[in-house]
Amino acid sequence: MREKIIIxxxxxxGALLAWNMNTIFTQLPDELxxxxxxxxxxxxxxxxxxxxxxxxxxxxxxIGYLVTKDLRYDALAASVTEVSLVFASIGLxxxxxxxxxxxxxxxxxxxxxxxxLVCWLIFGGYLMLRRAVDEPNQRAxxxxxxxxxxxxxxxxxxxxxxxxxxxHPQPVxxxxxxxxxxxxxxxxxxxxxxxxACFSTILVxxxxxxxxxxxEIDTLRRMAHAQ
Amino acid sequence: MWTIAxxxxxxxxxxxEAWNASIAFSVVILLLFAFAFDPSSxxxxxxxxxLLWxxxxxxGALVLNRSFxxxxxxxxLDALIxxxxxxxxxxxxxxxxxxxxxxxxxxxxxxVFGLFYNTWPPHFAPLFLVMVLGTWALTIIGTLFSALTxxxxxxxxxxxxxxxxxxxPVLIAAMTITTNVxxxxxxxxxxxxxxxxxxxxxxxxxxxxxxxLVG
Numbered sequence: 001m002r003e004k005i006i007i008x009x010x011x012x013x014g015a016l017l018a019w020n021m022n023t024i025f026t027q028l029p030d031e032l033x034x035x036x037x038x039x040x041x042x043x044x045x046x047x048x049x050x051x052x053x054x055x056x057x058x059x060x061x062x063i064g065y066l067v068t069k070d071l072r073y074d075a076l077a078a079s080v081t082e083v084s085l086v087f088a089s090i091g092l093x094x095x096x097x098x099x100x101x102x103x104x105x106x107x108x109x110x111x112x113x114x115x116x117l118v119c120w121l122i123f124g125g126y127l128m129l130r131r132a133v134d135e136p137n138q139r140a141x142x143x144x145x146x147x148x149x150x151x152x153x154x155x156x157x158x159x160x161x162x163x164x165x166x167x168h169p170q171p172v173x174x175x176x177x178x179x180x181x182x183x184x185x186x187x188x189x190x191x192x193x194x195x196x197a198c199f200s201t202i203l204v205x206x207x208x209x210x211x212x213x214x215x216e217i218d219t220l221r222r223m224a225h226a227q
Numbered sequence: 228m229w230t231i232a233x234x235x236x237x238x239x240x241x242x243x244e245a246w247n248a249s250i251a252f253s254v255v256i257l258l259l260f261a262f263a264f265d266p267s268s269x270x271x272x273x274x275x276x277x278l279l280w281x282x283x284x285x286x287g288a289l290v291l292n293r294s295f296x297x298x299x300x301x302x303x304l305d306a307l308i309x310x311x312x313x314x315x316x317x318x319x320x321x322x323x324x325x326x327x328x329x330x331x332x333x334x335x336x337x338x339v340f341g342l343f344y345n346t347w348p349p350h351f352a353p354l355f356l357v358m359v360l361g362t363w364a365l366t367i368i369g370t371l372f373s374a375l376t377x378x379x380x381x382x383x384x385x386x387x388x389x390x391x392x393x394x395x396p397v398l399i400a401a402m403t404i405t406t407n408v409x410x411x412x413x414x415x416x417x418x419x420x421x422x423x424x425x426x427x428x429x430x431x432x433x434x435x436x437x438x439x440l441v442g
Contacts, residue, residue, distance in 0.1 A: 066438060114399070121392035128388055134382045135366075141442055142375055145435045149393065152427060156396060164416075 002209070006202050012062035013198035020191045028185060037101045040094050045048075045173070046193035048091035048116070050200055052154055054084025055123060059151035075211035076138035077147055078130060081123055083203045087196070088120050095168075103167070112168035115157035122150040136218065231312070231320025238297070239328060245293045246328065253286035253336040257343055266344050275346045276405030280398050282336055284365065284391070287329045291369030292386055294321050295377040304377065308440055318436040320369065326366045333358055349411040357408065360421040361401035364428060368393045371432040373439070375439050397424055 024042050031038035061077035064070070095113070096106050108112065126146045133139035161170055172181055173189070239246060260278045264271070298304035307317055336373045341347050348354045370389055400417040407415050 115396070118392050118395045121395075122389075125389045125392060127384075129385060132379050132385050137442065138378075141438050145371075145375065145439055146389065148435070149428070149431060152431070153393070153396060 006205055009198045009202050013195045013202070016191060016198070017195040018141065020188050020195060021194060023191075024188050028188070031185075034102060040098045040190050042188050044091055044098065045189050046196045047087045047094065049193055050196055051084045051088030051091050052158055054080050054087065054120075054200070055119065055147075055154040057152055058123075058147050059213040062147040065140050066144050069137075071136060071140060071215065072212075074143065075135075075208055075215070078127075078143065079204045079207035079211060081126060081147060082207060083200050084215065085127065086118070086203075087200065088123070092116065092120060095225065108167045110167040111160040111164045112157065112166045115153065115160050118137060119150065119154050119157050120154055122146070136215070187225050228316040228323070231307075231317055232323040235294075235321060235324030236327060237386060239324070244297075245290045246332070249286040249289040249328075249332045250335055252289055252333060253282045254339060256282045256285055257336065257339055262368055270383045270411065271344050271346055272409050273406060275340070275344055276409055278344070279337070279340055279405060280361070280402045282340070283329070283362070284394055284398055285332050286332050287335065287362075287365050287369060288387065290332065291325055291366065292371050292383075292392075294325050294373040296371055296373070296382070302391045314437040314440045315433045317440070318374065318433065321374075322366050322370045322432075324368050325432075326363060326406045329362050329366055330358070333362060348409050350408070353408045353414055354405065357401055357414070357418070357421070360418070360425060361397055364401075364421060364425050365394055367425070367428050367432050368397070371436065372441070374436060381388040383442065395420065400424070424430040 020042075024039055028039070030036050058077045058081040061073045061080060065073035065077060098106060100106050126143060129146055130139055130143050133142055160166060161168055173186065229303045257278070260266075260282075264274060264278075296302065298307060308314070311433060372386060372390045372393070376382045376389070379385050403416040404414045404421070407417075
């Protein structure tokens with residue numbers, strides 16, 4: 001059943017992405033001031049939305065673990081955070097490429113970029129911490145605490161473009177009262193978000209299966225040692 | 228809570244392990260920065276606050292690292308956890324002792340910074356306010372992660388990896404305010420940010436310390 005869901009999701013996401021690519025690259029005109037490079041927003045924004053919301057989701061699963069002590073919540077939190085870190089990396093890389101063309105530099109030390117890099121480092125540390133603790137329950141507890149503390153920084157990063165005047169563009173999406181995009185240019189962002197969200201769900205499902213196998217192997221090893 | 232704080236301070240006053248190390252370290256950092264930048268330039272007022280807070284963060288890490296690690300000998304940590312006090316009281320007690328030690332290190336390195344870089348703030352009161360708010364934030368984060376990593380095999384590696392990224396928002400805010408204070412300007416938005424950060428992280432740390440220490 002799990003395989004069928006993964007294959008179905010992958011087929012849907014692949015088709016949606018292909019259709020959306022066609023819209024982005026052949027049908028939408030270049031942006032008036034930025035030219036062709038503006039198209040990076042169709043990957044930059046969805047990747048960062050998935051990264052940011054994934055860190056938040058990881059926090060909710062971490063709270064779920066602390067409340068229930070069920071290791072499946074911990075596995076979910078770890079899987080979601082790992083996939084989110086990949087999307088955050090894509091977001092940072094695409095943003096950097098865009099900045100090189102538009103600002104003339106690969107990086108600027110404004111609040112948004114810095115806070116997001118800090119988040120990336122914190123959740124990178126989260127994954128390193130998981131490797132450093134052997135006992136599963138202790139690992140889950142420690143990781144949950146770091147995830148919850150790190151999410152405060154993810155929220156600071158989310159709000160940074162409203163709180164401070166940053167070099168990073170202010171909100172452009174209509175849901176954040178931006179409304180800075182021309183008719184027809186915003187919709188492909190949402191379609192790409194849907195396609196990438198399907199891909200991230202697949203990755204989380206695959207990662208979850210690895211976690212459950214790892215738990216099984218760990219249990220067997222403990223049983224073998226006990227005998 | 229106060230007993231734990233007094234115990235930590237007594238123990239530190241007797242051995243002076245963390246105190247000596249962090250004082251020596253802060254002087255070395257301030258000396259090295261003088262070669263990295265031109266200490267006689269007019270720009271020192273702009274980047275001086277950065278040097279000061281980086282010194283506090285690095286020297287502070289030495290104090291904070293020892294906080295729970297010093298309890299490992301003779302299984303003192305297990306005895307403290309088993310004693311009839313709450314984990315929150317143990318944590319806040321240790322945080323208060325760390326705060327006092329870190330603040331003392333800062334008070335020592337502040338005139339050293341002033342002498343080496345010939346930079347003195349026009350008013351000391353706002354600078355002390357920033358130091359109190361910023362140091363408390365550094366202490367809370369450092370003490371919580373000291374508790375979290377105390378039993379890990381890679382403690383020395385994991386602690387800086389986790390602590391410094393968490394400290395960055397505090398350091399940025401503290402540096403921005405200190406730059407304003409050194410220039411004689413108003414402190415700005417950063418103070419509200421630091422107060423909010425202190426409240427949020429103190430609450431989170433007190434809530435989660437039981438999870439970290441006991442489970």
